[in-house]
Amino acid sequence: MTTNIFSKSLLDTGTNEVINPDTYFQNNLPPSTLPEDENKVKEFVNKHDKAGRRIVLVTSGGTTVPLENNTVRFLDNFSAGTRGATSAEYFLEIGYAVIFMHRQFSLQPYSRHYTHSTNCFLDFIELRNDGKIEVNSQYIPKMKSILEKYKKAKQDGTLLLINFVTVADYLFLLRSVTQIMRNLKENAMYYLAAAVSDFFIPSQKMVQHKIQSAEGGLTLTMDQVPKFLKPMVTNWVPEGFIVSFKLETDPSLLVDKSRQALTRYGHQIVIGNLLTTRKLEVTFITKDSELKIQLSEEEVNNDVEIESKIIPELVKRHDEWVKNT
């Protein structure tokens, strides 16, 4: 047994150099589905740009870091994708077209209300004598409202789903999608709600097969994932309206860490939130302001979702951004 659980690899390497994004893209392989996804995004962006509709990129869910090339084990970030999936619904409702870039199998807009594990729809339906299958009447009011919004988004083609699994998939996809959206300039919003890994194992250093556990423990040494907000803000979409999230567990770090991120990358808003209270309270942090958005007890009791307050506030600020650019 060892007592040295977490040690910065500085100790091992004598350097704190973090590779730059270009090097990252040179040294890692893009996902095989990238060209196909790029085509879908191009078509989607062209269509809605012509129609004069604003477009938002919503990223959602956690990225994985595989420990083996034939992956059995991986490092993951806690995220069911609730924030992203919920937010996407409110963006659609307000008239935005949404590119929903999410972790495979994480929650999606609309279907999130009926996941296979928490609200299994097999409990909501019944076989009738005439052989038809019908939704029980007590579930109809809520389902009707969700179903109508879902069918409208499908009919209008305002929701595009693309997905990722690993942090490499995510980064390649993010670069491609933002570069396609670049021409939208200030009309595009980027709502980065995905929980992106901070550490990774470069694929050329990864073992091929499942790690064997014959004897003793295991030591993993990981490199830091380059901070992609920097090139995104500076080069990929310099005119876009960019919103990032900061999730912490320690309340005393939250505002400082959020402000640091804003200063370092120079984008428009950081939304700070704590693991334990993230569905009840968030803080909007900009260069010169701080706004707390909370749910009242009454709102909590009425199942109001905090995203129903976050999105309109963001859209208001996006309006101002468009006017002032």
Add this chain to the structure above:
Amino acid sequence: MTTNIFSKSLLDTGTNEVINPDTYFQNNLPPSTLPEDENKVKEFVNKHDKAGRRIVLVTSGGTTVPLENNTVRFLDNFSAGTRGATSAEYFLEIGYAVIFMHRQFSLQPYSRHYTHSTNCFLDFIELRNDGKIEVNSQYIPKMKSILEKYKKAKQDGTLLLINFVTVADYLFLLRSVTQIMRNLKENAMYYLAAAVSDFFIPSQKMVQHKIQSAEGGLTLTMDQVPKFLKPMVTNWVPEGFIVSFKLETDPSLLVDKSRQALTRYGHQIVIGNLLTTRKLEVTFITKDSELKIQLSEEEVNNDVEIESKIIPELVKRHDEWVKNT
């Protein structure tokens, strides 16, 4: 950057000692829901034992290893829970009562056919003019068959769902459930399809808050999870019929590793499978036999599930086990 990605912690500690299961249980905290789950299992086991029904414990999905006490990051094992959820359906169909011990949010029997992400049921239903919501006729035949089996299992009370997240949750739950099932002797089957972590970070060594990524990489040193099949076979349920799984990615290791596990723990069957072909082919390995079970091309084209062949073969062997004990 370091080139030393994977090194056995032997190097760090000078020992290859793996803690024994008793020490593990002394040093880790049980999940808070354990007493509640134990009560459910006791009631379920009593009821079906009285009814003369055989009971199988099916474990399913991957366990996590949190890296922080307030968990943002964790290590996970690749598993959607397909094997376990599918197998549970065939056990139910053949007349067993099933304790389905699964990773929270992983696939479940019956609802697995309609997950929120791959077969969203919002695509299958329509709002009628009279305000009712109905399943479209082309989806009825398949859904009818699933729905009927699902309702029957609910009505008969033959399916009990309990869940885990971390490897510690899993191990405490496994010990409790098997000890409750112990009195069933040879009539109980244990079908261990969950993908259990091999490495963990003892909670007393874990950091409290989210690891900060200010500079450089990260080194994680993990202890080996004790092998719980040993006390399970020897002490917890020595008369039970125990089936474990061995997943490998390297075909050349599969049979040897499976046979090693069988020799080491002394249980009845290891089912060996490869990551890439696990839905098409498995190998049953016993002390003195080896049986390959495969799907033909025709069966694959007809959507036959390999579990429809695995479970009847296991039940046949369980029958023999009961007769010969």
